[in-house]
């Protein structure tokens with residue numbers, strides 16, 4: 001294992017909204033001195049794979065934590081992410097992710113279009129892998145102030161009329177989630 005404390009931000013994004021959340025989370029990770037590793041799953045011409053590398057089999061064993069994000073797809077995660085987890089039995093058997101901190105994030109077009117079910121569903125494979133799932137505590141003032149995305153179950157963005165651009169609260173909450181997971185990873189490694 002390399003000496004850098006790496007936090008994988010594994011996400012898919014077709015049009016860039018989930019990617020903006022991934023970037024805000026990466027900023028939060030970087031604040032702690034840990035290294036954010038933006039990774040995606042195989043896709044063609046979409047925002048995520050136009051910019052970021054597809055996750056490598058070795059990345060899971062080598063990371064100190066993992067944060068997963070997907071657009072809301074009928075109240076669930078993007079199928080390509082589910083497919084990825086179905087190919088991780090080897091890492092599951094080895095316990096590659098056991099006791100490593102984790103969190104989730106999503107973007108949807110409408111406020112009540114299934115964000116929470118998507119966030120909770122994304123936590124399930126992470127718990128199967130033995131990860132320590134983290135959310136956003138209500139001690140974050142932005143969680144009370146937001147009138148769009150942001151949830152105790154994870155970071156989020158609601159497009160409404162705003163398109164892909166995060167508002168102030170969504171951006172702050174995503175950053176805080178990245179920072180929180182990275183700080184936990186650093187403590188666990190100490």
Ligand SMILES: Cc1cc2nc3c(=O)[nH]c(=O)nc-3n(C[C@H](O)[C@H](O)[C@H](O)COP(=O)(O)O)c2cc1C
Nearest residue numbers: 013014015016017018071072074075108109110113
């Ligand atoms: C197949 C499909 C299913 C979707 N299902 C939902 C949904 O259940 N609820 C919702 O609010 N938006 C839904 N959307 C909209 C996306 O979640 C939304 O546009 C998201 O912000 C896109 O993220 P991206 O820019 O990262 O691709 C769906 C989009 C597609 C293509």
